[in-house]
Amino acid sequence: MTNTTTFSPGLEGVIAVETAISLLDTELGQIVIKGYDLIELSKTKGYLDIVHLLLEGTLPTEEEKSNIESKLKEKFEVPASIMTILQALPKETHPMDALRTGISALAGYDLEIDRHTVVDNKRRAYEVLGQIPNIIANSYHILQKEDPIYPLQELSYSANYLYMITGNKPSTLEEAIFDQSLLLYSEHEMPNSTFTARVIASTLSDLYGALTGAVASLKGNLHGGANEAVMHLLLEAGSVNAFEALLEKRLRDKEKIMGFGHRVYMKKMDPRALIMKNALKELCVLKGDDLLYQMCEAGERLMEREKGLYPNLDYYAAPVYWMLGIPIPLYTPIFFGSRTIGLCAHIIEQHENNRLFRPRVHYIGERHSK
Numbered sequence: 197m198t199n200t201t202t203f204s205p206g207l208e209g210v211i212a213v214e215t216a217i218s219l220l221d222t223e224l225g226q227i228v229i230k231g232y233d234l235i236e237l238s239k240t241k242g243y244l245d246i247v248h249l250l251l252e253g254t255l256p257t258e259e260e261k262s263n264i265e266s267k268l269k270e271k272f273e274v275p276a277s278i279m280t281i282l283q284a285l286p287k288e289t290h291p292m293d294a295l296r297t298g299i300s301a302l303a304g305y306d307l308e309i310d311r312h313t314v315v316d317n318k319r320r321a322y323e324v325l326g327q328i329p330n331i332i333a334n335s336y337h338i339l340q341k342e343d344p345i346y347p348l349q350e351l352s353y354s355a356n357y358l359y360m361i362t363g364n365k366p367s368t369l370e371e372a373i374f375d376q377s378l379l380l381y382s383e384h385e386m387p388n389s390t391f392t393a394r395v396i397a398s399t400l401s402d403l404y405g406a407l408t409g410a411v412a413s414l415k416g417n418l419h420g421g422a423n424e425a426v427m428h429l430l431l432e433a434g435s436v437n438a439f440e441a442l443l444e445k446r447l448r449d450k451e452k453i454m455g456f457g458h459r460v461y462m463k464k465m466d467p468r469a470l471i472m473k474n475a476l477k478e479l480c481v482l483k484g485d486d487l488l489y490q491m492c493e494a495g496e497r498l499m500e501r502e503k504g505l506y507p508n509l510d511y512y513a514a515p516v517y518w519m520l521g522i523p524i525p526l527y528t529p530i531f532f533g534s535r536t537i538g539l540c541a542h543i544i545e546q547h548e549n550n551r552l553f554r555p556r557v558h559y560i561g562e563r564h565s566k
């Protein structure tokens with residue numbers, strides 16, 4: 197039998213699902229989430245507004261937003277045995293791998309794991325969202341042989357998250373910028389990790405399994421791992437001139453430059469990157485040191501000139517996280533933590549209207565029998 201349908205390497209341009217969650221509208225430069233443009237929302241709304249929008253379908257009133265915050269705070273604590281599992285990991289474990297283990301282990305505490313109704317999945321989503329800052333921050337501290345930092349109920353969701361990572365209560369500006377980064381990372385249509393989660397959910401496997409697979413997907417440098425790689429590149433260079441020279445050398449060596457290019461926005465700037473670029477500028481002013489901003493701008497100009505490529509969100513999120521005092525190995529886990537809400541929305545939608553993913557192949561191997 198010959199398969200005659202079109203083959204698109206990397207599934208480029210292929211419509212994989214019907215969704216009412218989000219769409220990248222590259223013509224208008226919008227990231228449409230439940231009818232709203234995420235870029236516009238990022239100017240006036242916070243991460244918890246997006247959580248409500250994605251899980252409940254509407255932007256919350258102030259009261260609903262405060263209820264959501266209380267609900268997540270109730271879930272801040274993580275079962276002690278999860279921390280024991282994390283303590284048993286070798287110290288060389290990357291925090292993304294620790295996160296994958298932590299999320300996977302949560303499955304055992306869900307006594308209704310085989311129930312995939314919207315109500316069950318929403319309950320799980322809120323629980324995981326409450327727990328994930330604790331798992332991310334403290335798996336890192338545990339791997340570093342540091343004492344865990346326990347959540348502070350008096351802080352907002354985002355301020356507490358940053359506090360559990362750095363051990364310092366953030367300033368109002370730092371909290372706002374961190375919250376904005378969570379919002380920008382929260383949902384992005386059909387990246388590899390979301391596709392992975394939906395493929396797993398389509399077998400009627402559970403939300404934890406789908407999230408666990410998505411962590412593995414998002415870890416790769418072509419996806420979420422790029423934000424850590426960008427920061428290593430900036431630190432390796434250390435100055436504007438050295439950064440330009442480093443990028444030129446890598447391009448001569450036919451290497452890809454992390455933080456540039458995007459399957460959907462390839463010839464345009466990722467609109468989220470611009471928001472983080474502005475945030476970087478604000479942080480540079482606050483800290484009285486604009487070296488990273490100058491380096492990033494120089495890199496942006498060089499990549500446009502040499503390759504016609506533009507920054508994606510990871511390019512500017514990386515120096516922003518650096519300026520917020522976040523350890524580099526946590527950049528990709530934080531991306532995943534923010535994306536958990538988008539992933540949960542997709543898993544819920546998949547379970548609600550499921551059809552098993554099972555594509556075919558274009559076989560190019562030998563045939564030894566007719």
Ligand SMILES: CC(=O)SCCNC(=O)CCNC(=O)[C@H](O)C(C)(C)COP(=O)(O)OP(=O)(O)OC[C@H]1O[C@@H](n2cnc3c(N)ncnc32)[C@H](O)[C@@H]1OP(=O)(O)O
Pocket residue numbers: 206417418419420422451452453454455456457458459460503505508509510
């Ligand atoms: C928030 C996020 O997860 S965004 C993605 C983060 N990832 C990165 O920043 C990694 C660097 N970027 C890339 O590798 C790519 O741009 C991707 C993976 C994001 C998109 O890749 P694809 O759509 O598969 O495009 P592909 O890799 O085929 O690139 C097309 C062409 O542009 C070039 N190109 C694309 N991105 C880059 C880059 N960052 N540096 C140098 N060249 C690049 C490729 O070499 C290729 O050139 P060629 O046609 O001469 O071979």
Ligand SMILES: O=C([O-])CC(=O)C(=O)O
Pocket residue numbers: 381383384386387388419458459508509
């Ligand atoms: O959309 C993609 O392919 C990758 C990305 O930018 C994201 O997941 O935020």
